[in-house]
Structures are given as C-alpha cells and as structure tokens.
Amino acid sequence: MKHRDCQIFIKCDGKVLDEHDVQVEDTVISCYIASEAGKEFTLWINNPSSTDISADISVDGRPFPYPSFLSAHQEDTALTYRDNASEIRALMFSDISVTDDESAASILPDASHLGLVQVHICRVQIGKDVPYEPPADVAKNFGPLHEKTKKGGMHCVSFGAVTEIPITTNSMAVLIDKVSSPYVTFNFRYRPQAILQAQGILQPVVAEPPLANLASDISVQRDAPGCAPLEDSTPRSTRRRPAGTIGAEGPRKRPRHGGASSSVSSPLETTTTRHASPVVESKPLVLKDEDVDDEDELNALRAQMRAMQGRMNVLEGRRSHTGRTPVVKRETSPVKAAKFDGDVIDLTGD
Structure with a gap:
C-alpha cells in the first residue's frame, strides 16, 4: 500500500x-x-x-x-x-x-x-x-x-x-x-483465505476439470467394447444432411416439451461451451469491535465447512469425469435359438 x-x-x-x-x-x-x-x-x-x-x-x-x-x-x-x-x-x-x-x-x-x-x-x-x-x-x-x-x-x-x-x-x-x-x-x-471468502472480501475459487482430460475420457468411452456409440460431436451449425434425406415435408424436428427445445448437444459441445457464472460484486462485511469474537469464530467454521464441501465437489466431479464405462463380458447362452422359415408363431393361444 x-x-x-x-x-x-x-x-x-x-x-x-x-x-x-x-x-x-x-x-x-x-x-x-x-x-x-x-x-x-x-x-x-x-x-x-x-x-x-x-x-x-x-x-x-x-x-x-x-x-x-x-x-x-x-x-x-x-x-x-x-x-x-x-x-x-x-x-x-x-x-x-x-x-x-x-x-x-x-x-x-x-x-x-x-x-x-x-x-x-x-x-x-x-x-x-x-x-x-x-x-x-x-x-x-x-x-x-x-x-x-x-x-x-x-x-x-x-x-x-x-x-x-x-x-x-x-x-x-x-x-x-x-x-x-x-x-x-x-x-x-x-x-x-477461507475466512476472507466467507466474508465476501475474496471470491471463492471453483476448480474446473481440465478440458483435455474430459475429451480424452470421452474418446476412451467411445472406443470401449459394449459401449453405445456417442452422438457425432460436430457442432450442429456445421452439419450437413446427405442429399435426398430431406423429404417434401421439410427437415424433421424433434418435438418440444414444455416450450423448451429438445435438441441435445454432444458431450464435447457441452464441455467446450461452458461459461463461468457472472461474478456478483459484494461489499465486505464490516464488523463492530464487540461482534468480532463471535463473528470470527462463525466465519472460521463456515469457511472450513465450505472448503470441505468444495473439495468434495471437486473430487466427486473428477471421479465422474474420469470413470470408465464397465465392460460386460457376454457369455454364450445355453439356449439355442431355432431356425424358422419365416412363419409366424402364435404365442397367444392356450
């Protein structure tokens, strides 16, 4: 100063x-x-x-x-x-x-x-x-x-x-x-630092998982055996439909529910377009001398709780992003399916 x-x-x-x-x-x-x-x-x-x-x-x-x-x-x-x-x-x-x-x-x-x-x-x-x-x-x-x-x-x-x-x-x-x-x-x-954040003097720091790690995780999951294919990650604004796929009625649209668009972005789109929440400027907490004892202790306890909760959120988020899709081993079924010549079997009769 x-x-x-x-x-x-x-x-x-x-x-x-x-x-x-x-x-x-x-x-x-x-x-x-x-x-x-x-x-x-x-x-x-x-x-x-x-x-x-x-x-x-x-x-x-x-x-x-x-x-x-x-x-x-x-x-x-x-x-x-x-x-x-x-x-x-x-x-x-x-x-x-x-x-x-x-x-x-x-x-x-x-x-x-x-x-x-x-x-x-x-x-x-x-x-x-x-x-x-x-x-x-x-x-x-x-x-x-x-x-x-x-x-x-x-x-x-x-x-x-x-x-x-x-x-x-x-x-x-x-x-x-x-x-x-x-x-x-x-x-x-x-x-x-935790107490300064609790008093609004410092803004809390929210740790975000690295984008490179998320992209790597998605790539691994895409190639995992038994995993359903992921939607194409190409941004929708640059996709082109193959010729002849649009009928006379025009391009198909997914139904809307509750007035909201039902289009779903791919995982990569969701990751790369994430924006930080706007920072709201707050005035620092001004304490009177007679309130310092109680307020300092309460702020210290709140700050410790917030720090622990924030650390738990980071660890849980990291685990969810770095988890691997389990591979299920398929066993040969003991029941052999019979071959039919195209006839339909009626299973509704007695």
Whole structure:
C-alpha cells in the first residue's frame, strides 16, 4: 500500500501479497491480506520522500522493542524484529492453538488487534548513534488459548527462526510528528483465505476439470467394447444432411416439451461451451469491535465447512469425469435359438 509518499508491502515466499479492499481514511490506509499458517513473511518499506521517517511496528497488538529509522530517499528496506544486539527473528503466520485447559489464557490483553499488522510512520530528523541497549520488554509468542476466547480457526503472528546480524549502536532521532498523531498509519488485516471468502472480501475459487482430460475420457468411452456409440460431436451449425434425406415435408424436428427445445448437444459441445457464472460484486462485511469474537469464530467454521464441501465437489466431479464405462463380458447362452422359415408363431393361444 502507498499513502502520503510512503509505501509498505508484505512479501511471502518471495512474492508481494495481494492487498484486498484497500480503504483510505485521512491519514490511515487499511487492507486485507490472505495468510497461510506456517509461512514466514517480511515487511518492506520505501521512503521516496525528502524527509527522514521512523516506523513503529506492532503485530497482534505486540509492539516491536525499537522503531526503525529510514533516511530520506531510502527504499527497499526490510522492517525486522530485534530484541537483542546479535540477531533478528523472522515473522510467521501461525494457527491459534485452542484448548479447554482451565489454566490456559482466557483473555487476550488486546483482542481487538488480533489479526492486525500495524505500522505508524512519523517524520523525524535522524541524529547521532548511541551504544545499543537491550530493551526492557520483548514480545512473546502466544501460548494455547482457552476456547472461551472463540479464536479457533484464526491466525496469529509468531516469532520464528533466528538470523545472526549483530549491531553495536542504535540511532537517535527528533520527532517532527507526535507519536499520538502519526504522519500515516498502515493497517494490514490478515485472515485465512477461507475466512476472507466467507466474508465476501475474496471470491471463492471453483476448480474446473481440465478440458483435455474430459475429451480424452470421452474418446476412451467411445472406443470401449459394449459401449453405445456417442452422438457425432460436430457442432450442429456445421452439419450437413446427405442429399435426398430431406423429404417434401421439410427437415424433421424433434418435438418440444414444455416450450423448451429438445435438441441435445454432444458431450464435447457441452464441455467446450461452458461459461463461468457472472461474478456478483459484494461489499465486505464490516464488523463492530464487540461482534468480532463471535463473528470470527462463525466465519472460521463456515469457511472450513465450505472448503470441505468444495473439495468434495471437486473430487466427486473428477471421479465422474474420469470413470470408465464397465465392460460386460457376454457369455454364450445355453439356449439355442431355432431356425424358422419365416412363419409366424402364435404365442397367444392356450
């Protein structure tokens, strides 16, 4: 996202994550991104302006120990988490572990910020460097949460692998903007893709069987022993009747039932002329803070059910398209048919 001469984006697996439902309100810009449990990600920032800036970062309401400073015109800089002088720690999307153990945490200190990566940008004047001092407080990973928190199916950010990058100093800076009124605020609201689809922020992806596989299946069925011949797959608009097949009464037509045409397309026609349903644009679901707990849990459960149902539909469709027509072995009948010279046998008499 880019706002007021500052740009921040998130990379995962070397690719910039798509930003959905981007909204701008005064100095705040917000969007949704799809998260995948177990995937590490990195925050990147560009400062093309002529002013130094600071970036205060928090994940799920847990602030980084120190802000990051960027000089004017400094670009392609990673915003990393550091709580000591020798190493940085990776950021990773993780599943929230839920338990019924009464000793587990039943209240999150800042539940409204769960699922939020937030960056406050302030304009500053970077000053001199000072010796590095360890922070008094560091962020910690979430442990198992009690099921009362109703956060099952949601994701959180965990601090993962360690990379050794030693430093000896920290920078000092003079603030131009107040911390309580930052120059710009970036809000990245991350959710599992299934939940974003359930909320209408993302459109569900419907998997279609490959056309090549369907054509191959039809060809195999056409050649299978004992299989009835399939109708010619040539489009009807290009077919020609052999000469002399149209009588005086004109071309024959199949009867209509209920006012609908009774013409039947061949399997290949049905496959190659299939069109996607029109996409209906829907507004994203806006939740109030007091409704977030219940709605997030319901959306997570609905999304899991839809994902499973969609997977079942794909598997059932694939099985129906890749199934083979069973070949029935014909046995010689023990009853031998008699030969007749064309006489008709009356079977209605006593």
